[in-house]
Amino acid sequence: MMRCEVVEGSVLKNLRAVQRPMGYDGDCFLVPGPVRMGQPCLDAMATPVMTARGAEFRDEMAKLNSGLRYAFNLSPSSPVRKSQSWEGEDGYKVIVVSGSGTAAMEMVIANRFRPNDLVLVPTNGKFGERVAEICKRFCNVKHLKGEWGRAFDLGEIERQLERKCYEAVLICHNETSTGITQDAESIAEMCTRHETPFILDGITSVGGMPVHPLEWNAEAVVMGAQKCTAGPSGIAAVAINQNFVERVETIRKQGDTNPLYYFDMIPALKKGDDDQTPWTPAINLVMGWSAALEGLQEETNDARWNRCAHMAKGVRSLFTDLGFELLADASGRSASVTAIMYPEGIDDTWRTRLKDEFNTQVIGAQDHLKGKMFRVGSMGETPVEEMVEGCVRMLECFRACGHELPAVDVAAYF
Ligand SMILES: Cc1ncc(COP(=O)(O)O)c(C=O)c1O
Numbered sequence: 001m002m003r004c005e006v007v008e009g010s011v012l013k014n015l016r017a018v019q020r021p022m023g024y025d026g027d028c029f030l031v032p033g034p035v036r037m038g039q040p041c042l043d044a045m046a047t048p049v050m051t052a053r054g055a056e057f058r059d060e061m062a063k064l065n066s067g068l069r070y071a072f073n074l075s076p077s078s079p080v081r082k083s084q085s086w087e088g089e090d091g092y093k094v095i096v097v098s099g100s101g102t103a104a105m106e107m108v109i110a111n112r113f114r115p116n117d118l119v120l121v122p123t124n125g126k127f128g129e130r131v132a133e134i135c136k137r138f139c140n141v142k143h144l145k146g147e148w149g150r151a152f153d154l155g156e157i158e159r160q161l162e163r164k165c166y167e168a169v170l171i172c173h174n175e176t177s178t179g180i181t182q183d184a185e186s187i188a189e190m191c192t193r194h195e196t197p198f199i200l201d202g203i204t205s206v207g208g209m210p211v212h213p214l215e216w217n218a219e220a221v222v223m224g225a226q227k228c229t230a231g232p233s234g235i236a237a238v239a240i241n242q243n244f245v246e247r248v249e250t251i252r253k254q255g256d257t258n259p260l261y262y263f264d265m266i267p268a269l270k271k272g273d274d275d276q277t278p279w280t281p282a283i284n285l286v287m288g289w290s291a292a293l294e295g296l297q298e299e300t301n302d303a304r305w306n307r308c309a310h311m312a313k314g315v316r317s318l319f320t321d322l323g324f325e326l327l328a329d330a331s332g333r334s335a336s337v338t339a340i341m342y343p344e345g346i347d348d349t350w351r352t353r354l355k356d357e358f359n360t361q362v363i364g365a366q367d368h369l370k371g372k373m374f375r376v377g378s379m380g381e382t383p384v385e386e387m388v389e390g391c392v393r394m395l396e397c398f399r400a401c402g403h404e405l406p407a408v409d410v411a412a413y414f
Pocket of ligand 1: 033100101102103127172174175176177201202203204224
């Protein structure tokens with residue numbers, strides 16, 4: 001839909017003044033999730049209802065399981081019912097969760113740890129801090145609370161691991177609140193050396209940048225549909241390895257499980273063999289996500305990771321060349337989201353004007369950074385042309401807000 005055409009006056013006036021790069025004239029939706037869903041995903045969600053336990057739905061579930069294995073960068077499985085679509089040769093299983101990414105993260109933490117366990121959670125933004133908060137509900141936490149946007153102190157993590165007291169290390173892999181991606185490879189190497197399980201919130205990394213559960217020996221990785229895979233909001237998934245499953249089962253046998261019911265992993269593990277979920281599945285969301293994952297498989301992980309990285313690099317170079325400051329340390333700037341500080345004299349009214357007058361949406365900051373910066377998402381199915389046009393409009397909106405900027409060939413950055 002070309003929303004641009006139905007917005008009155010100022011939008012069209014402002015857009016006409018802008019030099020158009022490649023003819024993209026739709027609305028620019030450059031938000032780090034939920035991202036725009038493609039037509040195949042929307043069409044699949046409009047499928048008439050089917051029974052939750054019949055063969056028809058289990059076919060859909062098998063398709064989704066197989067697509068998820070691809071997105072998680074795991075070994076392939078057949079998208080066919082009764083073929084163990086959720087498993088592969090690498091020992092990982094995927095489990096679909098009805099709920100957003102936070103629900104899936106809670107399911108992992110609540111099932112995997114006993115109330116007396118101690119876990120290590122280094123953080124540098126809101127979503128890492130959320131991981132620590134969830135952990136606090138279910139076990140003990142050593143929270144290495146770092147400044148937002150600063151890279152982790154790997155030496156400190158190593159020193160903590162040398163204490164040999166941690167049941168696991170949990171990180172938010174791609175910190176959407178600050179635009180920093182953690183050095184998961186180095187942390188994984190340390191965890192392997194210290195024989196400490198490693199768990200990742202991969203909610204804005206899986207499908208948007210290289211994630212290697214097997215090579216990183218990750219016990220669990222979580223993803224949310226509405227982010228890099230351009231699926232619907234309200235459904236998520238976890239990939240867990242054999243060690244994770246064994247620990248969950250042992251804790252249950254010992255009678256030391258945290259209180260839980262809906263997110264109990266044991267019934268989910270029983271139903272998975274049968275391409276089923278323990279409770280009524282989010283049927284139409286399953287179909288929508290499955291269609292979105294078909295799109296990912298057509299594009300391929302490599303191509304999507306490259307497109308996201310290419311767009312993020314263009315945004316970074318453009319804005320830093322123009323004198324803007326980025327929040328995240330240069331060593332770990334994200335491929336799926338860029339956090340840009342507002343220049344002096346600009347606040348979130350810029351974002352309101354960008355939306356109302358330039359038909360372009362980015363997102364603001366959270367907590368103490370509210371009103372001080374904006375975040376540009378480069379994930380999902382966003383075409384490069386939309387990112388170029390969105391950046392042209394962002395610059396034009398800054399000029400309209402009184403922030404002087406030189407003329408610049410935006411397209412050349414992409
Ligand atoms: C890295 C990260 N973790 C967790 C969440 C929370 O996910 P949800 O809102 O799907 O529960 C988000 C949401 O933006 C996120 O970006």
